[in-house]
Amino acid sequence: MTIVKRRICDPHIHIYPSGAATNNLRRVLYGENGFQIPSSHLTDLPGEFTAKAYLEHARPHGVRLAVNLPVANRGKKAAGVAAINEWCLGQHEESCGQVRSLGAINPTTMSQVEIAGELDRIKRSKLISGVKLIPMAGPAFQEFDPADCRLEPFYKAVADRDMMIVWHMGSRMKDPVNVATAKKIADIYERYAGRIRMVAAHLGNDAWEEVRVHLIGLEGIAFDLAYVYPMETEYPYIVRTNGATFRRVISDVGTGRTFGGYDFPHMSVGVGQGAFDRLAAEANLSQEEQHAILWQSPVDFYRLAA
Numbered sequence: 001m002t003i004v005k006r007r008i009c010d011p012h013i014h015i016y017p018s019g020a021a022t023n024n025l026r027r028v029l030y031g032e033n034g035f036q037i038p039s040s041h042l043t044d045l046p047g048e049f050t051a052k053a054y055l056e057h058a059r060p061h062g063v064r065l066a067v068n069l070p071v072a073n074r075g076k077k078a079a080g081v082a083a084i085n086e087w088c089l090g091q092h093e094e095s096c097g098q099v100r101s102l103g104a105i106n107p108t109t110m111s112q113v114e115i116a117g118e119l120d121r122i123k124r125s126k127l128i129s130g131v132k133l134i135p136m137a138g139p140a141f142q143e144f145d146p147a148d149c150r151l152e153p154f155y156k157a158v159a160d161r162d163m164m165i166v167w168h169m170g171s172r173m174k175d176p177v178n179v180a181t182a183k184k185i186a187d188i189y190e191r192y193a194g195r196i197r198m199v200a201a202h203l204g205n206d207a208w209e210e211v212r213v214h215l216i217g218l219e220g221i222a223f224d225l226a227y228v229y230p231m232e233t234e235y236p237y238i239v240r241t242n243g244a245t246f247r248r249v250i251s252d253v254g255t256g257r258t259f260g261g262y263d264f265p266h267m268s269v270g271v272g273q274g275a276f277d278r279l280a281a282e283a284n285l286s287q288e289e290q291h292a293i294l295w296q297s298p299v300d301f302y303r304l305a306a
């Protein structure tokens, strides 16, 4: 029997400069700030979270391409956002294009002129033509309501440039913060007649029924699985997708709009992959379905082949 080694595109990672930023992040990862990731999720995590360190960590598991999702937190103004994007471009070059990045943007701290300028720069660069948004509350996040009418010029600027938005859908969809709910992002998608392609990151978790109602009929919206795998050691509050639910997701949405993703460094790649395998077994996914989810669908949706 020939064993075909898996080829994986990891469409949801976060890389950081070495040094101080990484130390701060490690403090968050390891439980200061009241947020504790189970240590078993972080097995073999490298000491740094640069593109190079990530690739050394991920390559033995079959990862050949990754998509970094940079976030400009609520404290970042235009110059800080531009610096993030420059750094991400540098990581693209250093990794010979194996770690691609979306652009960072901050729709609430930047003027319309600044937003237009940064979107144009992202579009002209080797960054993926889109932005990551994480609207939930907290200093590390962007803290806005996606349904706020003051964001309309921003959405129009994204739509006019044929760019995409990757939404952090929230690990806990029912948090009393302004997360991107399925209904809110469906409304935006429809208001701009499908001109803003979107990824609903984290699939919706325990709000999957809401996702089903509002999003699965929308062809330009894809889903990533980061953080929805059933884990051996669990957070007390997260409801994960089980095999039966996931089988239904695949039946409803198809594999063409569903991606893997392990949310490095919030989970190590080996641990994430083990969890994917458990979910794939529970959901009885074929080899073809697994290949689509782990490679072809994210490569096609993020247009990484070009």
Ligand SMILES: [Zn+2]
Pocket: 012, 013, 014, 069, 226, 263
């Ligand atoms: Zn993430």
